[in-house]
Amino acid sequence: DAKTTQPPSMDCAEGRAANLPCNHSTISGNEYVYWYRQIHSQGPQYIIHGLKNNETNEMASLIITEDRKSSTLILPHATLRDTAVYYCIVRVAGLNTGNQFYFGTGTSLTVIP
Amino acid sequence: NAGVMQNPRHLVRRRGQEARLRCSPMKGHSHVYWYRQLPEEGLKFMVYLQKENIIDESGMPKERFSAEFPKEGPSILRIQQVVRGDSAAYFCASSPSTGDGYTFGSGTRLTVV
Secondary structure, eight states: OOOOBBEEEEEEEESSSEEEEEEOOTTTOOOOOEEEEESSSSOOEEEEEEEEEEOSSSSEEEOOOTTTEEEEEEEEOOOGGOOEEEEEOOOOOOTSSTTTOOOOOOOEEEOOO | OOEEEEOEEEEOOOOOOOOEEEEEOOOOOOOEEEEOTTTOOOEEEEEEEHHHHHHHEEOOSSSEEEEEOSSSOEEEEOOOOOOOOGEEEEEEEEEETTSSSOOOOEEEEEEEE
16 A cells, blocks of 8 residues: 555646655655656656655655655756656565555646746 | 566457466566556556566455466466456566666556457
8 A cells, every 4th residue: 555645736837846745654764765757658767766865866856854754856957758647655675575666646747838 | 788678568358368468577687576557547566576486466366367477588467368447557667686676667558348
């Protein structure tokens, strides 16, 4: 079962920063926050992940609150190609459960010209 | 270095037929995961396999569905006696170990008519 809560949809003007929030109030100490996106029913694409420190890569930044109960994915300069469904996922870790991710319904981001 | 390869991309089956979906993991990856995405829903975990072993099949329907990942060749998701409710996108992901993130394939879209 998904352990995250995201707004169902958001709009963002092209060229502006897109800030996508995620609540994960029941996250455990050894669980990571992952972000994936799915563009028009393609396979999900990895964006970024983190444990407790803020992370940045060439695609995005991830800001995790100090209590780790929420996080924000930031796309610094959104383009039309960033229109997609964004999934915030808490990774379930365990010796015998494998590495499966639980996807919720995500946030449908629309970048507007 | 090819990504996760799934075939066919689209598959149409009549009710009662069998569907076979294939997934070739990324080179060097020995862990395979299958997910199903029903229309307008998020991805749902089905099964996690390593070579010749099913590690976690907690998301698999109890009947008609089976999966294998033989020593040689791709992983196969098999659906017997398909029904209209099996129509969905089926995604495969692979990873080099349980500690790493996934890479997803482009999916197989099954339509049962």
